[in-house]
Amino acid sequence: MIAFRRFKVLAALALALPAATHASETAPIVAAPAGAVQGAADGSIRVFRGIPYATPPVQSLRWRPPVALPRWQGVRPATAFGPACVQPQSKTPSSIYSGDPMPVSEDCLTLNIWTPAKADKAPVFLWIHGGALVGGSSRDPVYDGKRLAERGVIVVSINYRLGVLGWLAHPGLSAESPQHVSGNYGLLDQIAALQWVKANISAFGGDPARVTIAGESAGGLSVMYLLESPLARGLFSRAIVESGYMISMPELRKAVYGAPSGEGAGQMLAAALQAPDVAALRGIDAQTLTNAAAGMGYGPWGTVDGRVLPEQMVSAFAAGRQAAVPLLVGFNQGEIRSLTVLAPNAPATAADYEKGIRDRYGDLADAFLRLYPAAGYKQSILATTRDALYGWTAERLARTQTAIGQSAYLYLFDHGYRAADDAGLHAFHASELPFVFGTFDRTPPRWPRVEDVPVNRALSDAMADYWASFAQGGQPVAAQAPAWPAFGSGESYLHFTDVPRVETKLMPGMFALNETVMCRHKATGKIGWNWNVGLAAPKLPAASAECP
Template sequence: MKHRRIIASCAVAAGLALSLSCIAGGVSMTSPASGPVVAIQSGSVEGSNEAGLQVFKGIPYAAPPVGKLRWKPPTAVAAWKDVRAAKDFGKACIQPTTRAPSIYSSDVSPTGEDCLTLNVWAPDDAKNAPVFVWIHGGALWSGTSKETMYDGSALARQGLVVVSINYRMGVLGYLAHPQLSAESADGVSGNYGLLDQVAALQWVQDNIAKFGGDAGNVTIAGESAGGLSVLYLMASPNARGLFHKAIAQSAYMISTQHLKEDRYGVPAAEKIGIQLAAKSQVVNIAGLRDIDAQALTDGAAVLGFMPFAAVDGKVLPRQLVDSFGHREQAPVPLLVGFNSGEIRSLTMLAPPVPANAAAYESAIRERYGDLADEFLRLYPSSDMQESIYATTRDALYGWTSERLARAQAAIGQPSYLYLFDHGYPAADAAGLHAFHASEIPYVFGTFDKTPPRWPKVEAAPRETRMSDAMIGYWTSFARDGVPQAKGEAAWPRFAQGKSYMRFGDEPQVERALMPGMFELHEAAMVRRAKANQAWNWNVGMVSPVLAK
């Protein structure tokens, strides 16, 4: 990879004269490089050397979506002539002002609309290395690629080129409106954050070889809303061919709005946009573009705007359940799973516990009808709190994970299912056994980089073994589509007897995850879809009455 080092050599030959402009290998610079320099399509970037790695931060992959570019598909970034510093993370995308800090809260400042950047971690000697693209979570409202827990160093030291990306979120990323659709050649609007992710993947195709990565071996990966984004990308024709494997951690295949028609109890996305403009006291998109981005984002959150991709027939052709059900998804190997304690840290998604067991059972029988006996077998009234947590967990994450594993197997692709059921002292003491996202520092090897309120993971032998195992499984899957970890259990495909890997005290292969769980929630989803009802976290005690 001599193209990385050629500018530094040129500077040395010039005696490090600050005024000298040196041309070498088609790349120019006006000052000596103190780190690795790579020439990409838009110009040259200078990163940092970090113990056998070359790290580049804050590289723009698309033009800043401000002014008239707000609520438009991403466009090419303007080229630059001088070497651009890529040693600091770019701004986080605009997100709601935090009012109630949680274990997930961290300082994401500064933020701005000029946020479409990505970061690269590459081994010094990388050549045709597998590429791992991380899409952060945050309910499509919040989050950033500069979150310290997503540091790609440990994965890069296993031979991957790691990329993490920012994308537009909230009302700036997912607002639809008839006037915006009229501006589009395709007559659609609303999926700008998803299109940002596609643009980042196109940047990878165009540039990653310069960092030693193989553009023909790209794995997309994400957790929570990042996992949902992986599903959107698997379903979107715009992303076809831009990746070759997928990892979906705690993804959720819930219903989403349609662009131009009311469906599943939700107004059309364009209608939601009209209502938001009216509540913001403006009459058109020009007026919305004039509102300060932070004020608009905060106001939309207060007004209850929900950022989801819209089914528009173009970027997102159908509901996810239909795309995967009709075998239209990307035909790629998939690693997918969820955590046993998902809802312990997301209690706002769970309904309150009823007064007594009789009230619980009565509500379930009223809502689930002929499915109630099976529901109460899986989620009994003997421990209503745990049953309510498990119901919401399974309807969102468990059912989704198994449905995805089944769907990829049905099109002849390898799929690997997991359940993260690993607890550690600080989390268990806080009642947060295997909580939502708790697998992330194990996957990234970032015990020392979790958010301030996160239950701290001590680097004890038991924990480092689990992290080493998960790093091994994840990196080998990105390398060749087969998850393997040295000294750990072989991970069979889901199609081999409904096998899955349970990450408990140690990785262990088991079969038939939570028997009956998938079938119950699949049956409920099918009935809801036929009755034009939404399917998301409105389950159990707050489920609509299901038709037979």
Template sequence: MKILITAALLASAAPAVAQTVFAPAGAVEGTTEHGLSVFRGIPYAQLPGRWQPPVALEQWTGVRKATRFGPACVQPRPTNAGIYTNPPAAMSEDCLTLNIWKPKQAKSLPVLVWIHGGALVSGYSHEPMYDGAKMAAQGVVVVSINYRLGILGYLAHPALSAESPDGVSGNYGLRDQIAALHWVKRNIAAFGGDPANVTIAGESAGGLSVMYLMASPQARGLFGKAIAQSAYMISTPELKASAHGMPSAESAGTAIQGALGVADLAAMRAMDAEKLTMTAAAKGYGPWGTVDGKYLTRQLAQTWDRGEQAPVPLIAGFNAGETRSLRMLVPPAPANAAAYEATIRARYGDLADAFLRQYPAASMGESMLATTRDALYGWTAQRLAIGQTAIGQRGYFYFFDHGYPASDDAGLHAFHAAEIPYVFGTPDKTPALWPKVPDTLKDRRMSQAMLGYWTSFVKTGVPAAAGQPVWQPYGASGNYMAFAVAPEPRQKLLPGMFALHEAAVCRRRAAGDQPWNWNTGILSPVLVKSAGCK
């Protein structure tokens, strides 16, 4: 597969107008909207072929029209409608584009690079909820990016490693994100952005990507601040060795080749991209980053333990109702409270009393929702704040606990991703089945506050919002900001939560044969005491 920039994609040269920018990559013409300049679908790299690293584009000639969003990266088409369902209008393997929102007269403004979520399987840069106009109006240049997804973005395979000069494969989606950051570094000044003041941000798989970028030596120096919303620091396959109860990434690639019923890598490359993606997903292929020694040097938990993550200020947090909209991550409940308690005692041993205090049998349903929430998102967010504090950086911690009638009536109070329209100021741009955010004074104020905190952090590394309380770094007191009815500074969120999950993960890591992800609570492996773990 050869992907070329065709003349049809380029407009003929035209006199400079207010929306035209002459960047090192080439001239681009966007649109002027409400005092902002918007550039859609700018290519930041090209792909020589499937499962090849992105390469820099040559400077184009003429003026490229940047008035339409580029296609989403290939992803499975949804089969069941839900609150997150918002499929893209077009998909392509030629999908490495970005979008820019900026004040019309921008000059040396701070830059936010947004990385969409979607479990590394789905999503796209121009989902309406990610519209950067409100944030740009606060004096920020907003960039949103596409990156390869699913098997096209994360497949590792022995034949691919053999092709690589570095002997590695996988992490193509991560390499796309790094390529986008290089493009921003080279070109964003032409759009009025400051390449020395770049913040990376993302939610869910976007938050996971933020952690990958913070851990990757190849991304060092490309950003100066980070925001990880509902990230999850789960175990990650290693390229050539089975580890932590997971097969090597290469062997998983060989296995999916067999499941697809094709003879070799060439046959996989010959498959239709959408059919390949859909079939691989149906056969159980799960995309993850790969510990390959180059782009990811070790497990994320090890990177943070060693203080090797990017030394940058950070915002990290999670939502009270994360799993209320992700019930597929929560196992079926046992027959009764007694069975629940017996299972926990059998699996958690000497940690069982602490577990049952945190997640009591008397409220088993809520306890199970909270267990998965905390093991995935709460533990991760607090670990990130603690980790930045430990290396002398500011770590800001939050807990989003804001509900509204439509979400609460649906049993989805403060659900996964519910904070996004408040951060971007886009409550009118949510997917069709999303619980409708009301246009009330309380909700407008919450959005103004969160938009203010986030844009202030992008500008200065300190989240502050006009008329709102001071958000203190996590520090020794365990400070955090609760976004409930209104922003409220608090300390020591969910006492005992972090220590419990940290001890559980420590034991799993020590055992060496157990992943740590959503197999928690009643699905946990038996946790055996280990030296160095509580």
């Protein structure tokens, strides 16, 4: 521990400096506009953990937009991750995604920074964690930013409010708001973190004009929300979406697509909790509230409110109203192998499967069965759900971004490594993450272990190169790997197997089928385009002039 007098001297020096300096080889200090922070060295990388970017949204401030912190005095220690945001706590975690127990708190709006020691106007890679908007944290070891930072980028990872604490809409909350809206607090947190980065990252050697937002699963969904939100414009210049899903969204005061309004869902939850008003909801302990809401099936989503999210994502992107930035986007071949809960149960026979599809898909049944045949129908069920959620979304994003004149780079992660394949989890959901971050030794305890062997390491090197170079200049480039053409060049994509391969026309027919189904569902105003696919689908509406 530094003696008090020396601590004061270091603080004074830090506050006097316009940018970063080293207090010692192992304890670098950065004097940022938000205040001075002291981190730690990890080889050639400086790491700053647990930096607050907004006022803690604890009980009295619960369900309010984030508020900037005043500049703190002295040097703030930044060597430990902040707690995760409050999320359901499982006593017997069994998922491959379950990690070690971690501290949680409503005081969780922190970020972490990995920066090269000599960074100077370096590009910034801002990572938004996944977890269905219910769980997860920036402190997850698989997101360690060191290896990407060694490629010359500054990595920032953020926490944001989750579950009922992050996404609840309610008439009482809308009445409190000057804009008369509620919900989307987790998204507002992400925007606040981007604003903090814009104001402070220069002090860490970063370029605020070159910020790439990136995320996987719910993090990828968050990136899509940010691409749509006018409040995020000018805060980033590129985007990466890994396994995102462009689902139908609740609207603040109107029931649409088979779902209640955002405010209506909030009222139903409050009634179930016997909370007559917002004050009563705020009086419930955060963990108790979170566990209860999750147990009652409350689903947190971005809400169309006319302000933070002006319209349905499918409409915004189709009309070209999203942020005009380069995009890297893709999904995994085995997404649903680790998420079988998202797929309908398999029937007893192939004949039952085919009958079920024909009953549901009508004039599109033949096209459906060509893509997802009755022969091998158990695998077809997995592929159906994968494509309706992740495959269609990835290609749609590539197409819509290309349509507004931006480069879009599409990929399919299809790499099989031994432990995953042995477990029947070839290229499962999120399995690309340790390859992107180079964190083979940081995966959760039940995750199929990635062997540090030449084929895995070479693929990881290529992916890290592609991701880092995209953040650097908007074009993914990797040493010892093929040039990655943009999707607009003959519908090209990169197929990550044991090695990256350039191919064209991903899964012919997949996008067109799912786009047509989405269009017909949307046209009714009553059917969502979420997980109700394949054998779980409602009867398909008839074709129309709008939706052939």
